[in-house]
Amino acid sequence: MSSLSDKQVDLQLEDLPGWQRDGNAIVKTYHFSDFIEAMSFMNQAAFYAEALEHHPEWRNTYNVVEVRLTTDDTGGITSHDIRLAKRMEYIIQPKRL
């Protein structure tokens, strides 16, 4: 697996609303109605991350979840990060993708 080029990342981000590039990662801050909604999101994403063997850096504060996706193995952004981001979008908006 290799890191995506800047151009490839920019192209992928067009399909990922709210996601932004931050150095060697892509980041998004999700806002939910309450803590339980935030936990529900994190639990669903956790099962997918485990299946993908690709894990988010993330931080929860009450109803907010800050997510940072990067690939340590390559030091950049890979298709795994994009796949995980797309799944997170699917969790919050199943019909969108």
Ligand SMILES: C[C@H](O)[C@H](O)[C@H]1CNC2=NC(N)=NC(=O)C2=N1
């Ligand atoms: C061996 C195992 O698959 C690797 O260590 C995986 C685990 N999960 C990972 N998660 C993330 N975010 N980046 C990685 O490089 C990574 N590597």
